[in-house]
Amino acid sequence: MKPAPFNLLRPRSVDEALGLLQSYRDEAKVLAGGQSLVPLMNFRLAQPHYLIDLNGVEGLDKIEIDDQTLSLGAMVRQRDVEGSPSIAERLPILREAIEQVAHPAIRNRGTVGGSMVHADPSAELPLIATALDANFHLRSAQANRSVAAKDFYQGYLLTDIAPDELLVGIDFRLPPAACGWCCSEITRRHGDFAIVAVAVVLGLGGDRRIAFVRVALGGVGPAPLRVEAAEAALLGEWPGAEPFRRAADIATQAVDPPSDIHASSSYRRHVARVLVRRALSVAESRVATRRDPGPFDSAQGRPFPRGETEHLRAASSREPNGSSGPGERISIAVAVNGVRRTATVEPRCSLVDFLRHDLGLVGTHVGCEHGVCGACTIMLDGRTVRSCLLFAAQADGAEIITIEGIGTNEALHPLQLAFRQHHALQCGFCTPGMILAALELLRDHADPTEEEIRVGLGGNLCMCTGYVNIVRAVRAAAQERKTV
Ligand SMILES: Cc1cc2nc3c(=O)[nH]c(=O)nc-3n(C[C@H](O)[C@H](O)[C@H](O)COP(=O)(O)OP(=O)(O)OC[C@H]3O[C@@H](n4cnc5c(N)ncnc54)[C@H](O)[C@@H]3O)c2cc1C
Ligand code: FES
Ligand code: FES
Known part of the structure; x- marks a missing residue:
């Protein structure tokens, strides 16, 4: 675990969050998306004693x-x-x-x-x-x-x-x-x-x-x-x-x-x-012109093929006003690849460590641990996320898809097949993250251009530099889908 121990505080209202901020002031940090704060915590450049998680606060997302x-x-x-x-x-x-x-x-x-x-x-x-x-x-x-x-x-x-x-x-x-x-x-x-x-x-x-x-x-x-x-x-x-x-x-x-x-x-x-x-x-x-809103609408977007993530949503164990001290463990329930899993985790346990060490799902890889390489990409409630920048406790009640959930050895997912056919993996370290990112890309772009594929996968690094074949494989998977 990379961050220093902290107390995780989970207010449900703005007033409650403000009360916590007033009590702990300089000792506390507010956690929003965590995409800047958690890298700092993983490097121990930020070591808040209290982390006030706004993700359960109602009314701030309008x-x-x-x-x-x-x-x-x-x-x-x-x-x-x-x-x-x-x-x-x-x-x-x-x-x-x-x-x-x-x-x-x-x-x-x-x-x-x-x-x-x-x-x-x-x-x-x-x-x-x-x-x-x-x-x-x-x-x-x-x-x-x-x-x-x-x-x-x-x-x-x-x-x-x-x-x-x-x-x-x-x-x-x-x-x-x-x-x-x-x-x-x-x-x-x-x-x-x-x-x-x-x-x-x-x-x-x-x-x-x-x-x-x-x-x-x-x-x-x-x-x-x-x-x-x-x-x-x-x-x-x-x-x-x-x-x-x-x-x-x-x-x-x-x-x-x-x-x-x-x-x-x-x-x-x-x-x-x-x-x-x-x-x-x-x-x-562009004066007096209008921009086409484009194909992406997060409210309507779905991973492909349809129904792929239609697994039972885990019942959340989360209690309102939940909080926990540095040594205390938090009870969580998640649906991982359609299977309900319950566990207790330390507040500072990252989601990727939970998946790999507690659940044994080692297909999700861990590289930089500050959001840069994309090796730890998974789907959380239908969207890709960096699992090194989320705490496992934050996934309570969520539906998670990892690489283990998108195909089997007997029946590979079309993207996995395309990666194999087009030699899009060498050491394979980046591959699970690439495939999850490509899954979301193909959901949002029915027929992506090479440029759209390169931009969509731009946050996933391949140390073996196999980008040409990776792009080719994603393109082939998109073509294959059109012909099915
Ligand atoms: C690999 C990588 C590349 C990135 N590239 C870019 C880029 O090109 N451009 C860019 O703009 N950003 C970039 N970011 C940063 C990203 O946009 C972050 O999402 C953003 O900077 C912080 O938003 P967050 O919701 O994740 O906030 P957090 O990381 O949760 O919080 C950031 C800070 O704001 C405070 N805070 C958050 N919300 C509140 C609130 N409501 N009230 C008071 N304090 C609050 C937190 O306490 C913390 O100090 C990148 C991040 C990564 C990991
Ligand atoms: S390990 Fe998460 S982005 Fe590199
Ligand atoms: S195949 Fe080796 S890192 Fe991409």
Whole structure:
């Protein structure tokens, strides 16, 4: 077990969570999706004594949209934003940004609020919040307050949130309907944190001059930055190469990017200039166009073939207000590959350790233990997750599918057959995670292109570098399904 021992506290309401935060303040950490916090805990860079798990708190996962505002609860999963047709229609830049956050299995679990509070200066969601001057709603046991994005972000991984406060929701004021938009970034690989990211929203008046514009940059300083000087230079101009170049120069002068192992300051500055110019052009080309919401809708999505995960859901043993101390074990009940399993686990026991050591399901592999390699990918309630970034106690009441559950030695799953036929495995270490990720990909894309397969599996690393045959196998499985 990697994290230091902790007490797991599982409130059911916001008030209860606030009471716990008030009691434990600096000794406590709030757990949302765990996609940033659990890697830190696995490295022991974070060692909270109390972990307040928000995943059972009711009412924090609402998506509400009216003529003027998109309101997101703090616990809305990133993948649900990505799959929302109304967000794709009304605030397409948010969807475009989220598609660039990590990989599907991480977005399935990661929350909007967690990303906002983690406050990585390269992160896409804080960038969009800054561009649109979103409002953050904070609550403590004593008071409620709202903070504008420009005041919320105060430095590197630093926000205005106090130790006893909870972020409960974020409001985005919608830009005028006919605006164009672009969120774009330079990364080493798709899904990595951005070296530099840009967000632009652009609207034209009746005379076709620029009447509304937002320009923000991420990865160029300790916090995302809205470049109001560049916006001022664009307002009232006709859109075109020259004003876009001028605005890009102004934006570049406004930033003082750091040098680090990923890029030098001068490289970041150069990339910022190029990205601002390009993003303005793309946004202009999208003025008054609408984006197709696309095939993915998380509410309707199912793994293929139909019925594959229709196993009996385990009865949850979870009691409201459940909490447990560092040495105490927690009773859980899960349905793993259709079989109900009960056990007691230590709070810090990861789901992958539980599957491998307690249940003997060693088909799920464990590599990096901080969410990067994808070897531990499984399905939890129909969505892929990194089982190294979940605690077993969090899976109580859930339905889990591991590689052992998708085929048998006598009757391999179509994806397993395709992997064998196309020599898509060498040492086989990455294969279980690849197949689970491919299962979800083929659920969401009936006939994926090579590019979609590469992006969909981008979070699963193959140390043997067998990517060409892996892509070929997934493509073949998709073709095979079409002909059945
Ligand atoms: C391999 C990998 C690649 C990634 N790539 C990207 C990327 O390209 N872009 C990107 O933006 N992110 C990336 N992430 C991070 C991911 O987006 C996380 O989901 C996100 O940063 C944190 O959200 P979470 O819900 O997982 O929060 P958690 O990890 O649970 O929490 C993060 C922090 O916020 C606090 N917190 C959470 N919710 C609240 C709340 N409601 N009120 C108060 N405090 C709260 C927690 O205490 C913790 O300090 C990546 C993660 C991994 C593992
Ligand atoms: S992502 Fe979980 S072990 Fe690497
Ligand atoms: S087949 Fe060896 S790691 Fe992918």
